[in-house]
Amino acid sequence: MTDLIRQAKRVDPQLGADLEAEVQTLSRRRPFGINFERHQPEAVELPKRSVRKGDKVRILPARGETKQGDVRLWRVRSVETVDGAKVGHLDLIGAKEPENRTVSADDLVVVAEFRDPIYPGLRSTGALHLSDGQPWHAVINGENFHALEMLLYTHQERIDCIYIDPPYNTGQDEWIYNDRHVDGEDLYRHSKWLAFMERRLILARELLKDTGIIIVAIGDDQHHRLRMLMDQVFHEQNFISDVVWQGGRKNDSRYISNGADYMLIYAKDESTLRRNGVRWREPRPGTAEIASAAARVWEESGHDQEKATVLMKEWIRSLPKNHPAKENNRFYEFEPDGRVFRKRDISWPGGGGPRYDVLHPVTGLPVLVPARGWVYSKPERMQEDIDAGLIMWGADHTEYINRKTYLGSDASDDSEDSGDNDPGIGMVPTSVFEQKRTSASKRMKSLFGDSRFPFPKDHTVLARWIGLVSPKDGVILDFFGGSGTTMEAVIRLNAQDSGSRQCILVTNNEVGAKETRAMRKAGLRRGDVEWEAKGVFEYVTKPRISTVVTGVKPDGSAYGDKVDANVEFFEMTYESVWRITQNREFKAIAPLLWLRAGAKGRRIDAVPQGWDVADTYGVLQDLDKSAVFLQAMADTPSTHLAFIVTDDDRRFQMICAELPDRVEPVRLYESYLKNFEINAGAQL
Incomplete structure (x- = not known):
């Protein structure tokens, strides 16, 4: 097999590399545990990205066609303007015989495969600043795998709690793989779902602190598969609980009312929790x-x-x-x-x-x-x-x-008597609880006036569990953000217990399968204004969070149950590596530096004088200004990060030596580029 792979590499290097990766995957399979096909590499279409030389692209179907179109990938050999219109000259990737075409750029969509390095940025699409002294929460519109790669640059081993409610894969067209809705007729839907989840869970584990906790909501359809996958990714010794949420009775069921959902709870490292004496307790009723x-x-x-x-x-x-x-x-x-x-x-x-x-x-x-x-x-x-x-x-x-x-003491002792029967100490949460799910749907309808998001989670349930497992100043991540329930839960929890938790919510602007077919029939495509306006980020998440924070509904009427908070909305962008290395895309990278520094206080969006120092970090672009920069860093006791733009290792080290001990130096753009080049495809 090794010799055959070597021969394949000489004929087709990419094919040889793919075969080698598959053989390695098969060799790592376990005799026990969950086995599934990992041969489907994911890809994501980037409809808002302009076509550039060297890009991978797909050719879109003609407007008005309801079929999903050509799935083959083409390489852009060159781009030129002909009669005022931009066209791309394409070569088919992986073709046995050379095949090329010339296609209008309007009929092309850039594709990023998950083995390809991406260089993300963030573009602000609005901010709500309503509470001085409170943390900034971030809502990111982007593909969640790429967003997780981006967060490895800003938040590696810094997340206290991850809560996700991933697609349940019931065969009802409710989730997308390779930009295609997956339905019950797909014979590989289970292995696609497991591969889809595994890639994200591996990255999620890297984001958690050693004391971090992940909570994954799931239904009956994939519960048994997810439990085994979580054991493989997070290791079974870190399993905490399989919590059952009984959300109501289904009287139309033929046999049993299966009204339960589940929350699988795992620690990053349970032994660390134990060593730190962590115990989860909540106040008793009354x-x-x-x-x-x-x-x-x-x-x-x-x-x-x-x-x-x-x-x-x-x-x-x-x-x-x-x-x-x-x-x-x-x-x-x-x-x-x-x-x-x-x-x-x-x-x-x-x-x-x-x-x-x-x-x-x-x-x-x-x-x-x-x-x-x-x-x-x-x-x-x-x-x-x-x-x-x-x-x-x-x-x-x-x-x-x-x-x-x-009363209200959180004291505990080291005996069998842990205080379970004492309302002063509080009680241990049980693994089964009842709370009707219909209240969340009714609340969403009261907010929007319609049922534009199916089966939303109840923010009170999420607030309870997030409050149990994370500190009051913790960082909470949800990378299947959906309607924004997790962020509302965190915002309201902070208001209840005077916490300063920070929430990062990642969602995308997907449109449901039914709406997708209708809009394609109407001649619309992804990227069109009318299409994007109906995506979950624009149509549900953003207006919901805005309503909760401002007290003004999308229709302009008052919403009384508001909570002051600071939230910024971002769209994830895909930048040119050349422009980044030439320091021409600082504005796109600036929010990442701010997030890495804790997303507190002022953000440095431009550096016209060659340096700047904000509340928690500083940026030095002109090394000739290093003396005044170093003095400003010393005079700002809350700064703990210094981003220094240079290719000169000697000068970088000299500046590092002069920084206060509390400051971590980060070299731009080397650290940024290496992060995405190292992590690209590493988890596939």
Whole structure:
């Protein structure tokens, strides 16, 4: 086989390379786990990109034709203007016999295969700045695989949580592979879907921090396949849970109402979470009402501890039997500063706990050890709570001791008693929950006045899980952004808990299969204004996020449930490597530098004086201005990145040596170019 591949390379280098890649893929197949065809390389059409010499292109069908047209790829040998019209001279790629054509540039669409290096930029299509001091969220209109490659330059190992709701592949024309809608008649639809997902998941894993979490929503159709694929990409030891979302009953089902969706949750490295002591807890129902009542009775009592306790017990007794604030509520004792707490048992649940001496602070003698042993496995852990004032002592060592739990405390211990039954500590989320999905559809209809996006996710559900698994200042990514539910969830979650989470949402401007056929019949093509206006980014995502942030619906009417935030909308572009290396496309690259620096504060969109320093980063283009640049960097304590444009390694190193220690130097455009050349096709 190796000899045959060598012969093939001499006749056709590309064919030989493709054969070699396939053999390597087959040799890596596992005897256990999921196996599927990876022989379909993906490609994406770029209808807004002008045709250039050397491009790969497809010839579009005539306007009005509903068929998808010629799928073959051509190489643009040259481009010229004939009688005022631009035409391309083409050579068929991979043809046994030479074949060439001359075609109007209007009838060509540039194609990027996923083995080809791409050089992305971002073009702003609007910004909403409504909250000083809050982070900037970014919505990117672009092909998600290429967007993930771009984010490897800006956010590698910096994402705290990825939530995605990928196409479910039910055979209903709802997803696209190689710019073709895939339907139930395609015999390879499952392997295409797995290859499609694998390429993206591999890149997604590179974006996560070691403490990062990925949540993937999926339905019955591909759940079993996705679980095995996730085990291969993220490794089964990093599996956290398979959460079941029961969203409603289907009374028209013949056998069983399959109303559940799933969320597969994996860690980048579960052992890192464990070493860091990470525990996921959420407030019990009623906790907020208990806190409100405690604050009220504390004021009514005139800050009298005994009187406040009496009033708090009266309030608890007055609640209905099944009220969530009544169940297991013993928060009625008060500290002098007004904090409410409850006494808790300090013995090991079930018995057999450790026994060691704990000395009374007054008598200095060991207190009574509970019959079941101490709840803390080590004396050092007990001493931590003693030092923190969380132990309730008796009058002397002959009385048993208890421990305090303050309402809303996130404390936990290292025993079997993890606080599951304690509303002060919070509860562990369960792997099954019920919440109707119809409310999300009704809400979207109230926002737009129509049902322009099928089966949207509920932002309250996403907010709950994102809040559980990520820090308040975390970076959240969704690269199947759809209608924008994830971004709304993050924006509202920040408003609820005063967080500063940042959301990056990637979607595209795809049009559904039915609308695609109708618009082709009407003589429209991708790239036409009328076509693009109906794409999901322009028609759903952008107006939804704008409405949530501004409080103004697309029709101009008021939307009362608004939340102030900062959001910028971008379109991903494909730049010429030559123009980038000549520093002629800085405006397109500028948003990437800003994102890499954290997307905070002012963005440097141009450098007319040869250098500039913003809140978190600086750019030096004219090395003769390095002295004033270095001084500005030193005078701006929040800067942590310096982008230096130079081909001179010696001068680059000299400038790096003068930068403050807090600043990371990045060489342009070497770092940018290498990122995309190294990653191109590496995950196929």
